[in-house]
Amino acid sequence: MEKTTGQKIQLGLFVIIGLLLFVLAVYFIGDKQKMFGKTSHLTAVFTNVNGLQLGNNVRYSGVNVGTVRDIEMINDTTIKVVMLIDKTIFSYIKNNAVAAIGSDGLVGNRIINIMPEKEDSPSVQAGDEIRSIKKINPDDMLNTLDITNKNAALLTIDLLKITNQINKGKGTIGLLIKDSIVANEIKTTISNLKQTSKGTDKLIHKVNQILMDLDQKNNLIGILRDTVVAHKIKHTIININQLATKTNTIAQHLDATLLNINEGKGVINYLSNNPKLVQKIDSTMTNLNHASFNLNEDLEALKCNFFFRGYFKKQERAKLKAQKTKPQETSTEMDKKY
Known part of the structure; x- marks a missing residue:
């Protein structure tokens, strides 16, 4: 069947419109992927890319500045990511900036966030590698929340058990709540504590009064605080x-004397440390004793001698006469006293 002119025109318009839509789609997609602008590469090394894919966005301070161009596995713990960045942004990105893998929203696509540091530093150049850090991802947060929920469930079960035991009057807390006798005893104890507190307040008041009295001058502490007494005590x-x-000076002189004696100086040390002299003195004393004994024998012999016998008898008669007259004199003196 031969097509009419209107159908051909409609087909041409459809093809033109479709081609325009295709061009616009390619343009917008390419512009989003930075395919038509001036771009350069930056790299970063991660230990885990957390589901990052080619074409995901790269943001600097929250602004889309490029896309992920390549993801290369270096080893089991090192993954190299190549980013395609708009050249006009390079002057703002410093070489001390850090890259971290995040998400677009809570559960959105993975993106790379480039975060600036506060310290000033030179700008990055094409092909430079920037540092990377690992941030907590939503999966880790969900795992932590899951563990927390499990622990909360166990804690709730334990609290229910404790509450049931308290309601049944079991345990110390249940006994305190359910037992009226224990409650009365606690009430009495609290009352006693209040009375004790009042007594303590009175005691503290008395102590303060005693301290105030001690501060007066009519007691020992007040006397000690007197300047005149303090001066006398200081003088004493x-x-x-x-x-x-x-006393220390006398002790020093005494020490010096003892030191001289110990060092062989002085008469005492000479007498104590010279054995020959001691022997001579001992011999002299022995000779003196012998001489005294011999002298006594000579005197006894003289008493028996004819020439001296009368003298010694005369001495004995004088002694006897003196002994007889002495008691009489004593009695006469006593009579005079009375």
């Missing part, structure tokens, strides 16, 4: 210190 302490100084 000075005299004691002077006496102690003199």
Whole structure:
């Protein structure tokens, strides 16, 4: 069947409109992927890309500045990511910036966030590698929340058990709540504590009064606080210190004397440390004893001698006469006293 002119025109318009839509789609997609602008590469190394895919966005301070161009596995713990970045942004990105993998929203697509540091630094160049950090991803947060929910469930079960035991009057808390006797005892104890507190307040008041009384001058502490008494005490302490100084001087002289004796100086040390002299003195004393004994024998012999016998008898008669007259004199003196 031969097509009419109107159908051909409609087909041409459809093809033109479809081609325009295709061109616009390619343009917008290419512009979004930075395919038509001036771009350069930046790289970053991660240990885990957390589901990052080619074409995902790259943001700098929250602004889309490029896309992920390539993801290369270096080893089991190192993954190299190549980013296609708009050249006009390079002057703003410093070489101390850090890259982290995040998500677009809570559960959106993975993106790379480039975050600036506060310290000033030179700008990056094409092909540079920037540092990377690992941030907490939503999966880790969900895992933590799951563990927290499980722990909360276990805690709720334990709290229910404790509450049931308290309601049944079991355990210390249940006994305190359910037992009226224990409650009365606690009430009595609290009352006693209040009375004790009042007594303590009175005691503290008395102590304060005693301290105020001690501050007066009519007691020992008040006397000690008197400047005149303090001056006298100070003078007494000075005299004691002077006496102690003199005592130390005497002790030093005594130490020096003892030291001289120990070092062989002086008569005492000479007598104590010279054995020959001691022997001579001992021999002399022995000779003196012998001489005294011999002298006594000579005197006894003289008493028996004819020439001296009369003299000694005369001495004995004088002694006897003196002994007889002495008691009489004593009695006469006593009579005079009375």
